[in-house]
Amino acid sequence: MTRIIAMLCALFFTLPAFADEPCCATGDLGLVVERTSGSLVVIDRSEHAAIGRITGLGDLSHASLVYSPDERFAYVFGRDGGLTKVDILTQSIVKRVMQSGNSIGGAISDDGKLVAVSNYEPGGVRVFNADTLELVADIPTGAKTIGLVDAPGRRFVFTTWDTGETWIADMSGDLQITKLTGIGAFPYDALITADGRTYIAGLFGEDGMTAIDLWQDPPTPQRILPHYGRGQEKLPVYKMPHLEGWALAGDRFVLPAVGHHEVLWVDARNLKEVARTQTHGQPVFAVARPDGRYVWVNFAHPLNDTLQVIDTMTSEVVQELKTGPATLHMEFTPRGHEIWVSVRDENLVKIFDTRTYEQIGEIEVTAPSGIFFTARAHRTGL
C-alpha cells in the first residue's frame, strides 16, 4: 500500500512540475525573466536545466524580483505596476495586484514579512504584506521614486528623482520616516552595500554621487567621486549603467563609468577613486565574482555581444568572451564557480566556468533578460 501511495504521489507531484523529484529542495533554483512574453522560466542550477515556466506576469521590461526567506516564493516587480507573487514549487501565480501605473523595482524586508515597491506613477512607495499582498503602508513622496532597497532592521531606503531626497522608512514598529535632502540633481538609481551600511545614489543631473552612512546617527549625505558622471561635454549615454552591480572586490568597489569605455575602482574605506580600466564599450553591469578575485563586465548597445573579465589585483582585462548578441545580464552561482549569462537575441542562457572560461551548458529561454538565483533570499539589498 505504501508503495502504491508513493507511486501515485510521485505521479501527482511530478506531472505539472518537476521531472525528477516528488518533493523538492529550493536552494539551487532560480528564475529567468522572459521580457517579451511576460513569463518566467524556472531553472535548476545543479542540473543546468529549465524545469518549468510561469506565464501571465504582464509587462516584464526592466523587471526584477526578490525571494521569500524559504526560497519558495518570488515577488516580481513589473514595469506596468504589477506586483506578482509566484510559487516556484507549484510553478504558478499565487496572487497578482496592480499596485500602481508604472513601477521600478522593489525590495523585501530582512524578516521576509514586508515587500515594498517604488513607483514612477503616481510616485512614492507602497509596502505589502508578503503573505497576502495586502497593502500595509502607502508612502507618497510627491515624486518619482527610485533606488529602493532593504536595509537591516526592517527598513527600506529610497530616493526621489524630482526632488533629490533620500527617505529611510523604519518599519520595525510604527512607520517612522527620516528624510535627507540635498542628495543632488536627478538621482536615477541607487545601491546599498552588501552589509547594508552604505547607500549610494547616482546622479543624472550633475557629476558625482552621494553616499550615506546608515550607521551614523543622524545619517549625513556626503558627495563622493566628483569626477564621476557624464562630465562637462555631456557625452551621449547609450544606457545608464546599473548600480546594483557595485560589489566589493578585495578592498575596492568597482563601478561602471557613465558614457565612457571605462570602469572605476573605488577604495572601499574612503570612497575615493583609485584607478580606472579601459574597457570594450560602455559598461552596463560590472559584477565581482563572489570571492572578489575577478570582475565581469557587459556593455551597452551596439557593443553588447561581449563580456570582459578584469583581474582585481592588477586592474587589467585578462579575458574577453564573445557571448552573443544582446548579452544583457549575468548571475554568478552563490559561491562563484559558474556564471549564467542572458543572450537575448539567441534566445539562450549560457553557462560558463568562471575559471576555465569554457561554456559548460546552455538553456533555451525566449528573449532572456534578468537571471535571479534563489540564494538572493539570504542577502541584503538585492
Place this chain on the structure above:
Amino acid sequence: MTRIIAMLCALFFTLPAFADEPCCATGDLGLVVERTSGSLVVIDRSEHAAIGRITGLGDLSHASLVYSPDERFAYVFGRDGGLTKVDILTQSIVKRVMQSGNSIGGAISDDGKLVAVSNYEPGGVRVFNADTLELVADIPTGAKTIGLVDAPGRRFVFTTWDTGETWIADMSGDLQITKLTGIGAFPYDALITADGRTYIAGLFGEDGMTAIDLWQDPPTPQRILPHYGRGQEKLPVYKMPHLEGWALAGDRFVLPAVGHHEVLWVDARNLKEVARTQTHGQPVFAVARPDGRYVWVNFAHPLNDTLQVIDTMTSEVVQELKTGPATLHMEFTPRGHEIWVSVRDENLVKIFDTRTYEQIGEIEVTAPSGIFFTARAHRTGL
C-alpha cells in the same frame, strides 16, 4: 480521483515529517546538533519550530556539518570518524561511512561535488563524492590535521598540528597539492575569510597567528598579531576559542582572545591589532551580526551563562543577556534579524530579536550544541 491522490500524497509526505506542507522549500530550515544522543533536530526558522529529528549519527561531540547547494542534504562530521549524509526533506540518513578513527570537521567544495574530512587518527584528509560518499582522494599528511576549509576554485586548505604545515589541495583537475611550511608551533584551528582570500591559523605552541593570502602566487605565510596567544605566563585556558567566528564587522575583524577576558579588534586591511574590549569571561565565539554593526560573544565555563553584545563603532559592550547555563553556540538568521542560541543545560534553543534583545521564541532540543541554518550552503569557508 485527483483529490484522492492529493489527499493520500499529503498524508504520505506529512506524517513522517512536515506538519504543514506536502512539498517543502528548504531555504529557511536548519539542523541543531544533539550531542549526547547522536541526533539532529530539524528546525524551521520562519515557524520558530522543530519539525523533526534524525537519529543514529554516532558521537556528535564537537560535530559540525555542511550543506549541499540545493539545501536538501547535510554532511555531518562526527568526532568518531563518521561521515553521515542526511536528507532534510525525508528526515533520514541517506548514507553513513566510518571514514577514520577520529575526525575533526569538514568542508564542501564550491561546486558542491566534493566533501572533505580532516582526521586526527590516522591523520590526513579524505575527499568523498558528495552524491555517493565514495572515496575520491586520500591525502595522508603524516600528522593530525586541523583547520580544513573550502576555498574558491574547487580547493581545500588544511593544516597539520604536529608539523606546522598548511596544504592547499586543488581539485579543479587532477589533484595538485601546494605545501607551505613554517606555519608555527602546533596550529590548533584555522579559518578562511568570507571571500575565501585569507587563511589564518591559530597557534597553541607559541604566540601570534599565521596568515596566508591565497591570492598571492605563490602564497607566503605571514606572522601576524605577535601579542595574540596565551603569553609568557601560560594562562590557564578553559576552552580554546573557535576561530570560525572571525567575521568582518565594518572594516575590522573581531577575534576572541586566548585565556584573557577580552576580544581583539584587527584591521581587515593590514591584519594589525587596533583595539581590545574587556568582556565578561574568556570568549569562545565572537560572531558579527551579518551587517557587521554588532558583535555577539559567548564565554567559556564557568561563565558560560551569558552573552555580551559589543558595538562595532565604539568597541564597547552595549548589552548583556543571561541566556542560561551552558550557552554553547549562536547562529544568526542570514540577514541578521534574529539570533538562535543553544542553552545546553536547559535543553532549549532560545531565539532573540537582535535589535530589541527580547526573547521571541524557544524550541525544546536535548542538550543542544551547534546550530546550522541551510543558508550556509551558499557561503564559502563555513
